[in-house]
Amino acid sequence: MAPLRIDPVAEARRHWADRWGQEPTASMAAVTSIMRAQQILLARLNELLKPHGLTFPRFEALVLLSYTKNGELPIGKLGERLQVHRTSASSIVAALDDDGFVRRIPSERDGRATLAQITDRGRAVARAATQDLNDAEFGLGALGADEQEGLTTTLRTLRLDAGDFVA
Known part of the structure; x- marks a missing residue:
């Protein structure tokens, strides 16, 4: 740019x-x-x-799936946790499925729900991408550690005021 x-x-x-x-x-x-x-x-x-082969929203979805016990979530729940509309979550999962990073499978517990399940390939790409983001300090390298913490604290106050989460 x-x-x-x-x-x-x-x-x-x-x-x-x-x-x-x-x-x-x-x-x-x-x-x-x-x-x-x-x-x-x-x-x-x-x-x-x-x-x-990722965008940041797709990366977030892979990482979120990798944090779960079984590497899977209902697509609606994935959307909730990513704070995006279900349609956006479905699009993200479809793209990840096309690339072999996740599989869409029917839920055994809820016949109406579809699960997004991370694949071994998805786990590997998530690890490699995470390493690159960590090495680049998630694009915040121009700020020192104290500035990054200060920014997080400042924005937390704004998020609390908006009711984003319960303290």
Whole structure:
């Protein structure tokens, strides 16, 4: 990704201040910075995962499946845990199935449900991809460990306020 000629957050902040005054610019700039950072990080992570045939959402699904006792989850439950709509979870699983990283199998407990089950190939690619992401500090290498912890703490406060989880 080529660097932009201007800082889009600073430019948005300038326009915002001209239109709305100085008071709300701190929150607007913070939100815009978070959204821009998310775009940058997702691009970095997807670039790191590309050699493994993965995108970040597909990687997350594989890792989640690898954490389960039997390496499988109902697709609906997978979507819940990934915090995506069931349709998105189904698309992720279909792509992983096409690549041989998971299998879709009928649930023995619920005849209506389909399970996503990680394959040995899926486990291997998840391990290799995880190593690459760890080596690249998940795209956050520009921040020191204390800054990364501070960022996590700051965003945790925001998530708590939004009711994202119970403390």
